[in-house]
Amino acid sequence: MHEATIAQSILNIVTDRLKSVGVAACALSVEIVLGEFRNVDPESLSFAFDSMKDFCPATSNCRLDINVINASALCSENAHNYRPVAELAYRCPACDGGIAKMVHGEELDVVNLIIEVADEEKKHARIAG
Numbered sequence: 001m002h003e004a005t006i007a008q009s010i011l012n013i014v015t016d017r018l019k020s021v022g023v024a025a026c027a028l029s030v031e032i033v034l035g036e037f038r039n040v041d042p043e044s045l046s047f048a049f050d051s052m053k054d055f056c057p058a059t060s061n062c063r064l065d066i067n068v069i070n071a072s073a074l075c076s077e078n079a080h081n082y083r084p085v086a087e088l089a090y091r092c093p094a095c096d097g098g099i100a101k102m103v104h105g106e107e108l109d110v111v112n113l114i115i116e117v118a119d120e121e122k123k124h125a126r127i128a129g
């Protein structure tokens, strides 16, 4: 499944970052941005992530935060910035122009990761994406 593949690649990014810390650490939360044009169902992705994270002790307590980004595009006729929707065949509601350029909606990125380092001070570390 599409969502399971994405969940696995998020977990791979998380475990790679944990390894790069160089000391024992576990992930507390990972935040992603997800453009609505990626055709990824956030609920299915959360479900896949939660069912796969237990395979690794360092990620078993990790929460996945998904920020869905609305699509926006510039139209080909007047460069209007609009939200393309299927009901209008993704055309501009102001002038019926097509999509000239996508501005938002194709994102799929890890933007933040919060980890806990397993030393006696239990320091929290934040690694920017």
Ligand SMILES: [Zn+2]
Pocket: 075, 076, 077, 078, 079, 080, 092, 093, 094, 095, 096, 097
């Ligand atoms: Zn337009």
